Amino acid sequence: MTRIALLAIAAAIASPAAAQTLPAGLVTPVADDVAALRDAALKDDIAWDIVEGLTTEIGPRLAGTEAEARARAWGAAKLKALGFQNVRIETYQMPVWVRGEERAEVISPFPQPLRLTALGNSGATPAAGLTAPIAYFPTFGDLARAPDGSLKGKIAFVSHAMEPTQDGSSYGAYGVARFVGPAVAAKKGAAAIVIRSIGTDRGRGPHAGVTNFPDGVAPIPAAALSVADAENLERMVKRGKPVTLKLVLTPRQTGTHESGNVIAEVPGSDPDAGIVLVGGHLDSWDLGTGAIDDASGVAITAAAAKRIMAAGQPRRTIRVVWFGAEEVGGFGGEAYAKAHGDERHAAAAESDFGADRIWRFETNLPGSATAVGDRLQAALAPLGIVRGTGIAGDGADVGPMMAKGVAAIDLNQSGLRYFDWHHTPEDTLDRVDPEQLRQNVAAWTTMLAVVANAPEEIGAVTPRK
Numbered sequence: 001m002t003r004i005a006l007l008a009i010a011a012a013i014a015s016p017a018a019a020q021t022l023p024a025g026l027v028t029p030v031a032d033d034v035a036a037l038r039d040a041a042l043k044d045d046i047a048w049d050i051v052e053g054l055t056t057e058i059g060p061r062l063a064g065t066e067a068e069a070r071a072r073a074w075g076a077a078k079l080k081a082l083g084f085q086n087v088r089i090e091t092y093q094m095p096v097w098v099r100g101e102e103r104a105e106v107i108s109p110f111p112q113p114l115r116l117t118a119l120g121n122s123g124a125t126p127a128a129g130l131t132a133p134i135a136y137f138p139t140f141g142d143l144a145r146a147p148d149g150s151l152k153g154k155i156a157f158v159s160h161a162m163e164p165t166q167d168g169s170s171y172g173a174y175g176v177a178r179f180v181g182p183a184v185a186a187k188k189g190a191a192a193i194v195i196r197s198i199g200t201d202r203g204r205g206p207h208a209g210v211t212n213f214p215d216g217v218a219p220i221p222a223a224a225l226s227v228a229d230a231e232n233l234e235r236m237v238k239r240g241k242p243v244t245l246k247l248v249l250t251p252r253q254t255g256t257h258e259s260g261n262v263i264a265e266v267p268g269s270d271p272d273a274g275i276v277l278v279g280g281h282l283d284s285w286d287l288g289t290g291a292i293d294d295a296s297g298v299a300i301t302a303a304a305a306k307r308i309m310a311a312g313q314p315r316r317t318i319r320v321v322w323f324g325a326e327e328v329g330g331f332g333g334e335a336y337a338k339a340h341g342d343e344r345h346a347a348a349a350e351s352d353f354g355a356d357r358i359w360r361f362e363t364n365l366p367g368s369a370t371a372v373g374d375r376l377q378a379a380l381a382p383l384g385i386v387r388g389t390g391i392a393g394d395g396a397d398v399g400p401m402m403a404k405g406v407a408a409i410d411l412n413q414s415g416l417r418y419f420d421w422h423h424t425p426e427d428t429l430d431r432v433d434p435e436q437l438r439q440n441v442a443a444w445t446t447m448l449a450v451v452a453n454a455p456e457e458i459g460a461v462t463p464r465k
Contacts, residue, residue, distance in 0.1 A: 024374040026381075033311070034379050034449045041307055041442035048434055050078065050299035051355075055289040055429045063283040063325035064096035064257040071282050075262040075298070075322050082306050084264035084320065091260035092335040094325050097121055099286065100250030102223065104194070107131060107244040110236055114229040116194060117287060118251045119178060120210035120328055123219030125192065129248040130155075130221060132191050136237045140177040144184055152189035155245050156181075159234045164200040167360075168353060168415035174198055175209075182211045182222035192221035192247055196230035198419070204228045205424040208285040210328050221249040259283070259324040261332050264302075266309040268317035268452065274346030275317045276452050277406070278305065278444070281326030281352060281397055288427030292418065296432055296440075297351035298322045304444035314452035316346055323397040326352070330396040337400035346458040347451050348398040349409040351444065354422075355432045356414040358443045362388040364408040369458045372451060376409075379446045383439060388412070393464030405460035409451065411443050 054074065061071045072089050080087045097120055104114040135154040137143040143158050158181055162174040177195045185193040197207035204226040213219045225233065236243050262282060268275075280297025284290025305318045323332030347365075361380055363373045377387045392408035393399070402408045421427045451458070 026378065028374045028378040030379045034446060037307060037311060037449050038379060038383070038442050038446040041304070041445040042438050044303055044307070044438050044441040046082070046303035046306055047299040047437050047441050050302060051291055051295045051432055051437070052429060053078065054295045055291045059289045060286040061282060061284045061290055062098065062286040063328045063331070064094050064259050065098070068259060068283050068324060072260050072262050072324065075282055079262065079264040079302065079320070082302065083309060085267055086265040087263070089260050089262055090335070090339060091258050092331065093256045094259050094331045096254045096257045097251060097328065098254055100124070100252060101248055103248040104223070104225070105246050106233070106236065107246050109239070109241045109243065114233065115204050115206055115226045116223040116229065117206040117208050118249045119182065119222045119224060120208065121212060121219060122182070122222040122249060122251050124251055125221045125247050125249045127250060129246050130192055131244060131246040134237065134243045134245050135190070136234070140181055143181060146188050148187070149189045151185060153191055155247065156185040156190040156193040157233060157237070158193065158195045159230055160196055162198060162200050162419065164416045164419060166414050166416055167412065168418065171198065171419065178209050178211055178224065180212070182220060183213045183217050186213065186217050186220045190220060194223050194225050194245070194247070197224040197227050199227055199422060199424065201420040202227055203426070205426050208287055208423040221247055223247065223249055259331060261324055261336055262322040264320045266305055266314060266318040268315050269313050270315050272344070273316045274344040274458060275319050276448065277319050277321065277345055277348040277398055277401060278350065278448070279321035279323060279397065280350055281324070281332060282322040283324050283327055284427070285327055285423050287423065287425040289429065290427060291429045292354040292427055292431050293422055294326070294352050296355035296437065300351045300355070300437065300440045300444055303441045304448050307445045308448045308452060316452045318448060318452050321397070326396050330399070333397040333400045337404065341401065341404055345401055345406040347407040347409055348401045349411065349447065350395040350398045351411065351440070352395065352397070353413040353415060354418040355437045355440060356417055357436045357439050358383070358385050358411045358413050360386050360388045360412040362390045362392040362410045362412070364392040364461050364464055366407060366459045366461050369407070369454065369456045372454045372456055372458065375450050376447060379450055380443060383443055383446070385443060391464045403463050405463060407458050407461050408464070409447060411447060413440065
């Protein structure tokens with residue numbers, strides 16, 4: 001906010017009549033203890049310690065694998081060492097997919113290798129590979145309009161140009177090419193599909209991610225090309241000559257294996273006031289070390305809860321959950337809701353959008369807790385965080401609890417850099433800015449200080465649709 005804007009607000013607040021027209025959060029006082037916790041968190045080093053430790057000592061944590069199991073053990077030990085209570089691991093079973101060999105090369109008219117990675121749940125080519133002509137589609141919509149059967153014996157190639165947005169909305173707009181594009185191509189007879197990675201970079205690191213084939217649709221080989229290689233392939237197509245591609249993808253389903261959630265608590269003084277559920281996901285894709293997705297998220301929320309714990313017992317229990325198996329279908333969130341859905345939860349929130357600055361918050365609070373939102377607005381404003389006009393409810397991990405009517409709070413991080421590295425080999429510790437990480441911890445500490453201690457009843461709400 002500019003100095004002029006701040007002066008204008010100050011002048012308006014000085015006038016009792018004018019103050020009545022301002023949003024309540026701009027005239028709501030901030031409790032001294034909340035402000036002190038917020039400001040102290042701007043010097044936090046706990047979150048960095050967690051991110052650094054998890055990425056250095058464990059590294060990639062593909063869901064359902066031995067690496068994710070080591071991460072759970074590491075996480076439980078870390079949370080106990082930080083002083084949390086009731087630390088435990090709750091396991092569940094899930095289907096596990098692992099990648100194998102993955103190579104691509106243009107055979108003609110311009111022979112050269114391409115960099116790509118198999119999408120989660122991709123089918124496999126023969127061991128010797130698959131060679132076929134490309135059918136080019138500038139957008140997912142062009143693929144969707146292709147006639148049934150028109151792709152028989154061909155490799156579909158879907159290109160697009162995802163642009164960065166602060167709120168990350170472009171992920172939904174362009175991500176459909178990955179989410180359902182392979183299934184659509186399979187229904188139209190394609191032998192395989194390659195897509196331009198769902199990312200905003202211009203590098204040669206491909207972006208992984210899950211895709212899904214509905215019942216009755218046999219999985220076909222499906223991969224994401226790095227953005228640079230997809231652009232190169234698009235230029236080849238536009239030369240006007242048929243392009244032939246060879247793919248070698250050998251992923252496989254390995255059956256059902258164990259995953260799990262790591263749970264820790266800051267017990268509250270009033271068991272009837274409900275639980276404040278916070279966390280992120282512990283698993284990651286296997287190309288990088290999962291620093292921004294989502295070691296940062298588990299670190300931010302745990303560090304904030306630790307700060308509340310150190311300040312004294314909150315009214316509400318704060319439950320920190322490091323969810324497993326989010327990347328491949330949200331199994332951790334579903335397992336948590338199944339195990340704990342009957343427990344009284346007052347609010348839920350998750351951090352799963354990297355570690356860049358939080359710029360906006362939104363809520364879905366009941367009418368009885370309107371003042372809670374106003375206090376959040378006032379307390380978060382000094383961190384440069386504005387109140388949005390939408391209804392909160394994001395999150396694959398806490399979403400199943402929100403669907404049951406638990407109040408939601410979203411703390412929105414900037415997405416302007418996130419999709420440069422999301423699901424890529426570049427998702428490493430050096431992508432985390434320590435100062436922006438601290439701002440996240442300060443925001444989450446503020447939120448927990450307000451919500452966990454709010455005297456108001458925070459009851460059920462109508463979930464966002």
